[in-house]
Amino acid sequence: MFENAFMEAASKLHPAVPVLLYIPLTLGLLGWGLYGGRTTVGMSVLFIPLGLLTWILMEYGIHRYFFHWEGKGPFTQRVHEIAHGYHHKYPDDAQRLVMPLIVTIPLSSLIGGLLWLVGRPAQMLPYFIGIVWGYVAYDTLHWATHHRTPRTAWGKALRAHHMAHHFATPDRNFGISNMWMDMLMGSGGRRRKLAGKEASGQGAPPREGSGAKT
Known part of the structure; x- marks a missing residue:
């Protein structure tokens, strides 16, 4: 997909990485928030599901309005090709079925930073965790729909x-x-x-x- 060797390597990711990376990190973050009194169990029960719902809305919007937007010029068409066009051409490429870390680390850091600036960690901390869990579920299910035979x-x-x-x-x-x-x-x-x-x-x-x- 890329002529640059670094970008080519960075665009590939084993499907287990999002689970192995983000679930322990967010569980640690939740523990840090609960034990430090920055949030509560009640707030977590309320705002984690709200974060999950927010991710579902984000997932739909990103897929429909960004991934499938091609624009009219060569630059926008190249962006589409990198972001999603390649996946439609090669849907069985197991190394490109989950978002690479070069995308998710900056994006999650940006979202987390903006939510922290809101200044209400009791609500925003579990809300952010819910968004991340929604993303991990999405990436895992996307991989499974392509590479696992459903049984239910x-x-x-x-x-x-x-x-x-x-x-x-x-x-x-x-x-x-x-x-x-x-x-x-x-x-x-x-x-x-x-x-x-x-x-x-x-x-x-x-x-x-x-x-x-x-």
């Missing part, structure tokens, strides 16, 4: 929803860790029959090079 009805439905976005309706089905956002925003779409099979998440979908719109 929910998993099969989520995989069918996302595979439809890749191979049938790339202008719909923007929710990745959830499907209800597409229902709420009116951007859901059923996957048409392909090779005589319904999009149930079972069987191999056609490759992107076979004429499917990206």
Whole structure:
């Protein structure tokens, strides 16, 4: 994806890294906040779910309005190619199914810093943790929809929803860790029959090079 060796390496990440890095860090941060009296259990019970909900809104908005925005010039089209276009061309590249640290570390630091400047750590600390947990869940589910066979009805439905976005309706089905956002925003779409099979998440979908719109 890059001619620069550092950028090429930095754009790849093992899917376990977000869990192994951010979950211990945020648990430590939560413990620091609770034991230091900076936040409380009650505030955590309230604001962590609000942070999770905020991430779901962010996930949908980023995917629909940034990742799928190509612009009209070569610069914006190159940004689209790096941010998301490559993933649609090579959806089975296991090393580029989660956001690289070169993106998530600055972005999480910026969000965390801005929330800290609000000056209400009792609320903002668990709120930030909820956002990070939402991101980790999103990245893990995104990887799983591409590289794991779902065993539950929910998993099969989520995989069918996302595979439809890749191979049938790339202008719909923007929710990745959830499907209800597409229902709420009116951007859901059923996957048409392909090779005589319904999009149930079972069987191999056609490759992107076979004429499917990206």
